[in-house]
Amino acid sequence: MNDAAPNAAPQTFYLKDYKPFGYEVESVKLTFQLSPNATKVHSAIRFTPKADAEDNRFFLHGEQLSLISAKIDGTPVTARLVDGGLECDVPRTSFLWEAEVEIDPAANTALEGLYMSNGMYCTQCEAEGFRKITYYPDRPDVMSTFTVRIEGDEPVMLSNGNPTGAGEGWAEWHDPWPKPAYLFALVAGDLVNHPGSFTTKSGKEVELNIWVRPGDEGKCAFGMEALKKSMKWDEDVYGLEYDLDLFNIVAVDDFNMGAMENKGLNIFNSSCVLASPETSTDANFERIEAIIAHEYFHNWTGNRITCRDWFQLCLKEGLTVFRDAQFTADMRSEPVKRIEDVIALRARQFPEDGGPLAHPPRPEEFQEINNFYTATVYEKGAEVIGMLKRLVGDDNYYKALNLYFERHDGQACTIEDWLKVFEDATGRDLSQFKLWYSQAGTPRVKVSEEYADGTYTLTFEQSTPPPPGQPEKAPRVIPIAVGLLSPNGDEVRATEVLELTEAKQSFTFDGLASKPVPSILREFSAPVILERETTNSERAFLLAHDTDPFNRWEAGNALAKEVRVAMVLDGAAPDAAYLDALEKLVRDDEQDPAFRALVLSPPSQSDIAQTLHERGHTPDPQKIYDAAETFTQTLAQQLETSLPRLYAATTVEGPYVPDADGAGKRALNSRILSLLTRLDGGEQAARQYASADNMTQQYAALAALMKAEKGEAQSKAFFEQWQDDRLVMDKWFALQIACAAPETTAATAKELTQHPLFSMKNPNRFRAVMGALAGNHAGFHHASGAGYQLLAENLIALDSVNPQTTARMCAAFQTWKRYDSKRQAQIQTELERILATSDLSRDTHEMVSRMLS
Ligand code: PHE
Ligand code: ZN
Numbered sequence: 146m147n148d149a150a151p152n153a154a155p156q157t158f159y160l161k162d163y164k165p166f167g168y169e170v171e172s173v174k175l176t177f178q179l180s181p182n183a184t185k186v187h188s189a190i191r192f193t194p195k196a197d198a199e200d201n202r203f204f205l206h207g208e209q210l211s212l213i214s215a216k217i218d219g220t221p222v223t224a225r226l227v228d229g230g231l232e233c234d235v236p237r238t239s240f241l242w243e244a245e246v247e248i249d250p251a252a253n254t255a256l257e258g259l260y261m262s263n264g265m266y267c268t269q270c271e272a273e274g275f276r277k278i279t280y281y282p283d284r285p286d287v288m289s290t291f292t293v294r295i296e297g298d299e300p301v302m303l304s305n306g307n308p309t310g311a312g313e314g315w316a317e318w319h320d321p322w323p324k325p326a327y328l329f330a331l332v333a334g335d336l337v338n339h340p341g342s343f344t345t346k347s348g349k350e351v352e353l354n355i356w357v358r359p360g361d362e363g364k365c366a367f368g369m370e371a372l373k374k375s376m377k378w379d380e381d382v383y384g385l386e387y388d389l390d391l392f393n394i395v396a397v398d399d400f401n402m403g404a405m406e407n408k409g410l411n412i413f414n415s416s417c418v419l420a421s422p423e424t425s426t427d428a429n430f431e432r433i434e435a436i437i438a439h440e441y442f443h444n445w446t447g448n449r450i451t452c453r454d455w456f457q458l459c460l461k462e463g464l465t466v467f468r469d470a471q472f473t474a475d476m477r478s479e480p481v482k483r484i485e486d487v488i489a490l491r492a493r494q495f496p497e498d499g500g501p502l503a504h505p506p507r508p509e510e511f512q513e514i515n516n517f518y519t520a521t522v523y524e525k526g527a528e529v530i531g532m533l534k535r536l537v538g539d540d541n542y543y544k545a546l547n548l549y550f551e552r553h554d555g556q557a558c559t560i561e562d563w564l565k566v567f568e569d570a571t572g573r574d575l576s577q578f579k580l581w582y583s584q585a586g587t588p589r590v591k592v593s594e595e596y597a598d599g600t601y602t603l604t605f606e607q608s609t610p611p612p613p614g615q616p617e618k619a620p621r622v623i624p625i626a627v628g629l630l631s632p633n634g635d636e637v638r639a640t641e642v643l644e645l646t647e648a649k650q651s652f653t654f655d656g657l658a659s660k661p662v663p664s665i666l667r668e669f670s671a672p673v674i675l676e677r678e679t680t681n682s683e684r685a686f687l688l689a690h691d692t693d694p695f696n697r698w699e700a701g702n703a704l705a706k707e708v709r710v711a712m713v714l715d716g717a718a719p720d721a722a723y724l725d726a727l728e729k730l731v732r733d734d735e736q737d738p739a740f741r742a743l744v745l746s747p748p749s750q751s752d753i754a755q756t757l758h759e760r761g762h763t764p765d766p767q768k769i770y771d772a773a774e775t776f777t778q779t780l781a782q783q784l785e786t787s788l789p790r791l792y793a794a795t796t797v798e799g800p801y802v803p804d805a806d807g808a809g810k811r812a813l814n815s816r817i818l819s820l821l822t823r824l825d826g827g828e829q830a831a832r833q834y835a836s837a838d839n840m841t842q843q844y845a846a847l848a849a850l851m852k853a854e855k856g857e858a859q860s861k862a863f864f865e866q867w868q869d870d871r872l873v874m875d876k877w878f879a880l881q882i883a884c885a886a887p888e889t890t891a892a893t894a895k896e897l898t899q900h901p902l903f904s905m906k907n908p909n910r911f912r913a914v915m916g917a918l919a920g921n922h923a924g925f926h927h928a929s930g931a932g933y934q935l936l937a938e939n940l941i942a943l944d945s946v947n948p949q950t951t952a953r954m955c956a957a958f959q960t961w962k963r964y965d966s967k968r969q970a971q972i973q974t975e976l977e978r979i980l981a982t983s984d985l986s987r988d989t990h991e992m993v994s995r996m997l998s
Contacts, residue, residue, distance in 0.1 A: 155987045160456040160509045166282050167198035170289040171239070175279065179266055179297030179333055181251035184259060185213070188246075188279045190289075193239040201237075206230040206276035206283040209258070213245040215280075224280075231280055244280050253277075254906055254946045262399035263358065265334030266299065267412060271405060272455055272514045275326035286453045286557040288323040299333035301356065305408045307390050320408055322388065323555060325451055330407030332356070332395045339365030343373050343387070346380045351387050355418065356395040364419035367430060367803065368394065368437055375438040378472050383546060385445045394418060394437070398871060401908050401949045402518065404436050406443030413440070416872050416909055422801040422839040424873050427808035429840075434476065439469040445550065453557045455514040459506045459582070460563055462518075463526020470527060477805035480694035481739045487669045487695070490528065492749060494520035494672070495587055499755075500959045501996045503585040503612035507560050512991040515949050521585070528672040529581045535624045535642055535670055536578070537571050545570035577646060578622045585612040588621060590645070592677040596660040603627065603643075603663060604651040607673075613998065620648045626670035626693075629654060629661035634690035640667050662686060667693040674759070681707060685726050694740065701730075701744045709753050712772035714762065719779045727780065731817075732787055738795060739809025745816045747773060750922035751960075758963040765965075770887055770923035781820040788821045792829060801839035808841075815845035819852065827855035834859050844876060851884040874902060875913040882917035882924070890924020891931035898939065905943050908950045915939055919957035926964065930971035933958075937975035940989070941982050948986030955979070955992040973997070 171191040178185040194201060207230045215224045215233065218240050224231040235242075253260035258277025259268050268278070276283040293304040294317045302311075305328070306320025339362055341353035353372060355365040372394065379385045389409045400414035417436045420429060446468060447461035474482045497503060497520050504517070506526045511517055534542040545567040553562060560582050564575045586609040595602040605625065609618040623645040629638035638661070643652050654661070662683060666675050684707070687700035704723050711717040730736060730744055750773055754764035781788070795814040797807050822830045827850050834846035847863055850856030860881065867873035878897055885893040897903060897914050904910050915936055919925050925932040936957060944951040961972040979985070980993045 155512045155990060157510050157512050158514075160454070160507075163454055163456075164200055165195075165198070166284065166287050167201040168192040168194055168203070168282070170282065170287050172292070173281075173289045174292045174294075176294045177296065177331060179295065179299065181261060182249050184248050184250055184266075186246050186248060186279045188242070188244050188281070190242045190281070191239065192235070192242055194235075194237055202232065203235045204230055204232050204282075205280035206273070207246075207280040208276050210246040210248060210277070210280065212280070213247060214243075215245075216243040217241070219243075230276065246279055248278065255948060256399055256401050256908070257949065259331065260399075262397045265332070265336065265358070265397065266297075267332045267334075267395065267397050268330050268407075269401065269405060269412065270329050270407070271327040272458075272518075273327070275329055278329075281326050283326050284454065285325040285327060285451050288325050288451070288555070288557060290323050291318075291320045291329060293318045293320075293331065295331060295333060297333055299335065301336040301338075302331075302333040303356070303393055303395070303410055304331050305329060305410050307409075320389075322408060322449070324408050324448060325557065328406070328408045328448055328451075330405070330410040330412055332397075332410065332412065335359065336395070337362055339369055341369040341373065343376050343392075345376070345386045347386060349387075349390075351376075351389070352391045354391075354393050356393060357415075357419065358396070358398075361396065361415070361419055364421045364424070367420040368418045368433060371434040371437040372441060374434075374476065375441040375472065378438070378475065379442060379445070379468075382471065382475075383445070383468070383543075385550070387444065388449070392441075394440075398909070399907055401947070401953075404440045406440045406447055408444070408448050411440045413437075414909065416875070419872060420803075422803065424840050424867075424870055425803075426841045426844050427803060427811055430803035431473070431477065431805075431808065435469050435473050438472045439465055442468045442472075449555065450549070450553045451557045453559050455511070455517070456507055456509065457559050458514075458517060459522045459526030459529075460558060460560055462523045463506060463530055464563075466523050466527035467530040478737075478739060478809070480698075481737075481743070481805070481809070483668060483695050484698050484743055486524070487699075490520070490524050490672060491752060491755075494524045495674075496751075496755060496960050497521055497956070498525070498585060498587045498612065499610070500962065501613060501998065502956060502959050502992070503615075505583050505585045505615075507582040509583075513952070513988045515988055516952055516991055518953075525672055532581070532622075532624050532671055533567060533575075533578065535626070536622065536644065537567060537573060541567075541571045577620075580619055580621045584609065584618060584621065585615055586610060586618065588623065588671075588673045590623065590625070590666075590671075590673045590675050592663075592665060592675065594663065596657075599655060599657050601629065601654045601657050601661055601663075602651050603654075603665070604649065605643075605645050606649045607645060608648070613995075620646065622646050623671045623673060625665060626667035627652075628664045628667055628691075628693060629657070630664060630687075630690060630692075631661060632659060634686070636692050637661055640693065642670065664691050664693055664696045666696070666699075668695045669699070681720065681722065685722065688726060688730070688744075698740065698743055701726075702748060706748050706753065706756055709748065709769070709772050709776065710756060710760075712776065713753065713757065713765070713768050719776045724780060724783050728783055728787075731784065731791065734794070737809060738813040739805070742809065742812035742816050745813070747777065754922065754963055755960070763965050764963055766923045766926035767887060767928070777820070778823055781823040784820060785824055788817060788824070789829075792817045792821055801841070811841050811845070815841075815849075818845055819849040822849040822853045822855070827853055830855075831859070840873070844880075848880060848884065851880060856884075868902070871907070871909070875909050878903070878910065878913040879917040882914065883921055885921065885924055887921075887923035887927045888929075890918065890921045890927065891929070891935050894918040894932075895935055898935075905939075905946050908947065911939075911943060911947075911950060912954070915954055915957075919954070925957070926968060928967070930968075933971050933975045937979055941979055944979075944982065944986050944989050945984065948988040951986065952988035952992045955989060955996070958996055961996070 174189040176187040224233040250259045257274040295302040302316040304318035309319045310317040336356040338354040343351045394411045396415040403417045404413040446464045548566045588609045591606040593604045625643045628640045631637045684700045684704040691697040708720045750769045757764040797810045830846045830849040837843035
């Protein structure tokens with residue numbers, strides 16, 4: 146009812162148009178009478194006109210609400226229903242607004258606002274979902290305390306803050322901390338809790354609960370430990386303490402995102418909190434620990450200090466991702482975490498930044514804010530903070546953060562506020578640094594070197610290819626961490642951070658006995674693409690000798706890419722020197738197993754496509770696939786005699802513990818198993834599958850077998866064993882598509898959409914199938930176009946059910962201009978078909994239009 150005419154260009158919102166709301170909201174009281182198809186919501190909100198308001202229009206957002214009645218100070222009033230909400234004539238002094246609305250949670254498949262998941266009521270309000278619950282100034286700069294009464298016969302009824310009373314058929318909650326509406330939450334249903342407790346540094350006892358559906362109680366212990374570790378870490382590292390008597394986490398099966406930081410009542414996609422050794426892999430455990438930390442850390446960076454408007458989203462998300470990465474580095478392995486993050490950044494953010502969906506970490510316009518929960522806002526937003534920390538130094542970083550919490554507690558802030566605390570704490574001018582927030586695109590940094598008479602000079606040149614709508618690119622501040630090695634492998638200059646501020650700039654190092662080998666961009670000190678002419682033997686030297694673990698991995702990764710690129714372009718055989726280097730590394734038991742596993746993991750095929758594209762070639766997905774297969778097969782053969790020994794030596798015995806150490810060993814063991822399976826007909830993998838007592842080993846065996854087309858029996862057995870576990874079933878769906886050969890990928894995915902357990906209504910299941918299709922590079926981009934077609938058909942079908950998930954998954958097409966004209970034409974046809982769908986959501990409309998523009 147509030148949507149624009151079908152497919153008309155929707156309204157665009159601009160950062161420059163920001164205006165504060167003309168009223169203070171003093172308090173909010175909500176009463177819910179729960180009923181699946183007809184929930185009544187009564188609101189009583191005290192508004193006070195602001196004396197200095199530029200604009201005193203009284204407009205409340207509201208969507209998909211049936212207004213039953215409205216009153217001001219107890220007297221019925223007539224509100225005017227307008228596009229996206231209502232308007233009303235109101236007094237010029239403080240007044241009480243009351244409204245009663247009816248909503249239909251059972252019909253809400255968009256999973257935004259109040260909806261039902263497996264018979265349980267739950268809410269999702271970020272970014273603009275609260276307006277589907279009641280009429281309200283639904284914007285993050287309007288903050289208020291909330292009192293909530295829930296009436297219904299659900300055994301458990303939760304909201305934000307502390308419980309203030311409960312009886313037969315009702316429960317009341319009060320949240321003393323003023324908050325924007327996007328942090329509101331309500332959960333009601335048949336839930337059981339896994340309890341815990343935490344004593345804060347000032348001695349306050351906090352009750353902790355993880356609430357789950359009966360049957361899932363056994364999967365909460367790990368999440369509870371992760372929560373306690375997060376609470377302790379935030380006290381130790383940032384001095385931040387929890388501020389309520391109670392902290393609740395709820396697991397829901399149907400959720401668009403990973404999790405949500407609602408004040409005192411975090412709501413999680415069950416895939417991001419439920420864990421057990423039998424059902425979760427090492428990667429799942431690591432991710433769950435990180436997401437629990439992320440949502441908990443939002444209590445300060447997001448909730449106590451929130452965003453003025455949604456353009457500032459990276460203020461809370463970039464910072465909170467940065468904080469959760471610090472946490473994971475502290476809990477596990479710092480270099481491994483950094484390498485994983487850079488792999489993810491290159492896989493998700495670089496393509497975004499280099500394609501039609503490019504936007505700065507702080508965008509300046511949007512049609513649908515849900516489309517801006519992106520890798521750029523989150524991951525690049527975190528990288529920008531990492532650069533800032535590197536530039537000002539650790540002590541100054543924490544000094545600035547302390548000032549941020551002291552100065553802005555209880556406020557809704559901007560990137561300007563954030564940078565100002567750094568300027569005030571350090572005296573540094575950050576105006577040039579601020580370009581990172583306003584410019585899109587990944588800078589290229591070209592490096593050249595010179596050596597004469599003991600002096601070594603590095604010259605850097607930066608440039609950024611212009612992304613959509615941003616023609617001019619001023620030079621940015623780029624921190625480049627550099628160390629120098631002597632030709633015998635000793636470090637002759639420890640890491641130093643060079644500050645590149647000009648378009649072209651040189652740095653010299655004196656007093657060197659011989660020409661050094663440079664190690665540039667250590668720890669990946671800036672999110673840029675480094676371009677440097679170098680040789681494979683120098684890369685091999687760094688892989689063997691660099692003292693910076695990130696750059697050691699990076700050298701191996703660059704080598705792997707060069708070898709693949711040569712195979713694809715010239716039909717070359719896999720480089721023998723590289724194979725030897727890999728062999729040496731795998732067999733070197735002195736080396737960290739996690740590191741060896743990472744070096745043994747090939748660059749993704751999509752990454753090779755991107756590299757070819759950057760170098761001016763049109764990637765052929767089938768050739769990239771063939772090169773990957775040939776390479777892996779050759780590596781397996783080269784290692785043939787040592788594989789059984791290596792497999793045995795890296796097998797982790799004893800009870801499964803999901804720690805970093807065990808995970809690293811298992812990751813290496815799984816890589817070796819997949820190589821071994823190419824040679825032994827699947828014997829070892831079948832044995833491992835049969836004896837595995839944890840999902841990591843069971844899944845690794847199944848994946849190795851399926852990849853070798855030897856896993857039919859095990860796949861059937863896996864289904865039989867796990868068909869009642871939704872999260873494990875997601876793995877089963879995804880793995881079949883991930884392992885399919887290019888010519889059968891689309892058909893495999895299509896068949897799975899006919900499976901009785903496939904559902905459009907569960908985002909995890911939809912993503913398991915369609916995400917795996919888009920993630921199988923050669924299969925998705927198969928010349929037949931069947932992959933494109935299948936994805937488009939399913940996105941069209943999903944759009945009317947769940948626009949948010951549809952729009953996000955459209956991004957699978959964002960790299961389309963990399964490919965040849967035939968593929969481009971096929972994709973364009975599909976994008977146009979999506980765009981022509983009648984009643985297309987605003988979300989999907991925006992994404993597809995941007996990709997076509
Ligand atoms: N704010 C959530 C997070 O980053 C993500 C989210 C956004 C969840 C929108 C739901 C909807 O932790
Ligand atoms: Zn977040």
